[in-house]
Amino acid sequence: MDRPVRGRVLRELIEAQRNGRDVVLATWLADGAQELIDSGSGPDGPGLDGPGLDADIVAEVLRVGESRTVETPQGDVFLRPYIRAPRLIVVGAVHIAQALVPMATLAGFQVTVLDPREGFATADRFPGAALIRQWPDRAMAGLALDGRTALVALTHDPKIDDPALEAALGSDAFYVGALGSRKTQGARRERLGAAGYSSSDVDRIHGPVGLPIGARTPEEIAVAVLAQVIGALRL
């Protein structure tokens, strides 16, 4: 077994995470030897076998996202997955979004803010955030919503919110939420129903959005929304 060079392993690990690649770090606990196993390696997709390791077990660790120790002829091996952060798409670069984006980033989400309106999704208002200044009907396809993506619509404007929500309902997004009173939600249900969405589709939308904690300020509403998103991810 090669001598461990952990500084290099650490940098490769960080590089893989920054490039959005899912990897598993295998550590042989007896001698500290390490191997970074990359899900994207190999011309035919996953190349998940390391020395003495079962590729199926490594694939399972990647899929579930939980660390585990496995017994091998070379002793116990600790398998630690580093998988892409869950994503949060915030539709509407509004005041609530200005609180939600840094909070969600801190909680480990990869956050994207989408708003076509002039002056809303600006770097001044959202320092460091990924911003998309396009209409949702154009932008959503490129975002490729999947089972590790949440979307929350905050504009109150059906011209912006509805196309984003429709795209989310057509995806495996693990959370879909929309700001608005019960009355607003009722009107939205009618519009989406008329557009051909079933009531079980529309039931996926959390609205009024956020956990019921009596939130009043934009910052408090952001806490309620983020808590609800985390609950949808973890519970």
Next chain:
Amino acid sequence: MDSSNRRHTNADPVLAQAAEWLDEGRRIALATVTRTWGSAPRRAGSHMAIAANGDFSGSVSGGCIEGAVIQTALEVIESGTARTLEFGVTNEMAWEVGLACGGRVHLFVEAVVEESEWTDR
């Protein structure tokens, strides 16, 4: 659009801190929770990075064993030899380090070193 999203993909903050310390030429160790039983507060895979002067980032428990882990990490930085640690339930009558919450954890503590340091040994 895809590329702009990727730029904002973040690395684990504890590992990023560890790499930053390494880049600054500081000597560091990494502690990782490898197994948990019962009500251990941090899941397997949780990291804590420790620098030779005692600076640390991240956590491996709710705060009850970090002090002992830092001590071990400083020894590991000196010796270069990785160690496994086990912490169980605290006996409040004894001055031992443990998990007051009643859980049990295994940790792996390793020195993180640059390639050149290995060839010197």
